[in-house]
Amino acid sequence: MKRIIEQSFSVPFTYQVIFSENVFDKEEGTLANLLDNGKGGKVYFVVDSGVYEAHPNLLNQIKEYAEAHSDKFKLCADPLIVPGGEASKNDPAYYEQVVEATHQYGIDRHSYIVAIGGGAVLDMVGFAAAVSHRGIRLVRIPTTVLSQNDSAVGVKNGINFFGKKNYLGTFVPPYAVLNDFNFLLTLDDRDWRSGISEAIKVALIKDLSFFEWIEAHAEDLANRKMEPMQELIVRCAQMHLDHIAGKDPFEMGSSRPLDFGHWAAHKMEHLSSYQIRHGEAVAMGIALDSTYSYLKGMLTEDELNRIVTLIGKLGFSLYHEVLSGEMLLKGLEEFREHLGGELTIMLLDQLGKGVEVHEMDESLIITAVEKLKSFQADQLIAN
Template sequence: MKRRIEQSFAVPYTYPVIFSENIFNVGDPTLAELLDNGKGGKAYFVIDSGVLEKHPGLVDQIKSYADAYQAQFKLCAEPLIVPGGEASKNDPQYYEKVVEATHLYGIDRHSYIVAVGGGAVLDMVGFAAAISHRGIRLIRIPTTVLSQNDSAVGVKNGINSFGKKNYLGTFAPPYAVLNDFNFLKTLDNRDWRSGISEAIKVALIKDVDFFEWIEENASALANREMEPMQELIVRCAQMHLDHIAGKDPFEMGSSRPLDFGHWAAHKMEHLSGYEIRHGEAVSIGIALDSTYSFLKGMITSAELDRIIAVISSLGFQLYHPVLSGEMLLKGLEEFREHLGGQLTIMLLAKLGKGQEVHEMDQKLILEAVEKLKSFQSHRLIAN
């Protein structure tokens, strides 16, 4: 006897992405309303150590806020402090501490884990929340440009393993995302600039008007003017959300257009021992794939010049020594493996329009690397 039963269902996901300031001010009930499950929500905070260094009073501020809204939620334990950056994703002890806390403090599926920090910490905490009780409500409070305009608004979580970025991970939408622009004021220049690369990325493959806006505002962004940065973050976040709401939010296929510039970026991060920040690696990856697109005859010399000029004017490097050598090329196979199928790389058909390809010429990749090295040398001479 042979029988077959098929199951098909759809699950809607809705979560708010809120842009605000001073979210822990007791006069602002936004966070308390998110943490109120109708019977006194239980909240567990995990905080990026780098954020705490810049905001030493943050833990006391969170406790005062909880005291003011104790009818809505309560803190179930002292906040957990974890290292910022890729260190939190490279060492499994940190996600294990979050998982252990869910056991020790009775954090269940109707409780909340609140992650405060940069994208790496949010990735790690999100992974721990997703695998505990098959999914605990996660509220992300991103504190960097990169996390506010890109990583925190999406559905991905993960940690690094086997020397590969995000090898272990989940697709699990957050319960809410709460951006506080005030955290950006204390970023160092590298972290302020780093997240702009994700805006360049999405503009180049989806919206030429946005790319031209970045061109026009590059000087203001580089000079840390808050108003254009807020506009960039909101606009970039909206474009990422629009993409996620499209046909393949959980990346069941091999097409990942928002990973333009990322196949090389992920490899550069690893080869540098994560000395290169993610956004810095993405900017070089964008420059590399744009140069490759030019060498393939897909975009014009004038278009490439505009891309290189924008990346340079924002203060990004165009080349790093880890680009040289055969190790970079291994990133292509690792990226294909990460996709789980056919190699699919996003290149440029023109400014504002991406085009996917399924193979890349390794000789042209190395030629593109040499051109970036030349671009960087000429920039140094000019300065």
């Protein structure tokens, strides 16, 4: 006897991305309202060590905020501080600490975990929350440009494993995302700049007008003007959310348009032992794939020059020594594996319009790397 029973259902996902300031001001009720499950539920905070160092009074603010809103939520333990950056994703001990806390403090599916930090810490905490009790409510409070406009607003969580970025991970939407622009004020210049590369990415593949806006405001962005940065973050976040709402939010296929520039970026991060930050690697990855697009006859020389000029004007490097050598090319195979089979790379057909290809000419990649090296030398001379 042979029987087949087929089931089909859909589950709607809804979450807010809130843009605000002073979220731990006791008079500001946004976070407290998010954490109110009607039963005075448990809340557990995990804090990026870099954020804690820049805001040494943060733990006291969290405790005072919880006391002020004790009718809505309760802290089940002192906040946990974990290393910032890729260190939190490279060592599974940190994710295990969060999982252990859910067991020790009885954090259940009606409780909340609040992660405060950069994208790497949010990825790690999100993974721990997703696998504990098959999903604990996660509130993300991203503190970098890159996490506020890109990684934190999406549905991905993960840690690095086997020397591969995000090898272990889940697709689980957050309960909410709360962006506090004031956290950006204490970023160093590298972290301020890094997130801009993700805005360049979405602009190049989806929206020429946004790319032109970034060109027009490049000097102010580089000089840390807050108003244009806020505008960039909101516009970039909206474009990422629009993409997630499309036909493949959990990336079941091999099409990953928002990974433009990322196949090389992920490999560069690993080859540099994560001394190159994600946004910096993405900027070089965008420059590399744009140069490759030019060499394939898809972009004009003027279009390529506009891209590399903007990247340089914002303070990014166009070339790093890890770009040279055969190890970079291994990133293509690892990216194909990450996609689940067919290699799909986003290139540029023109500014504001991406096009997918399913193979890359390795000799042309090497030529593109050499051209980037030349671009970098020219910019150093010009400056």
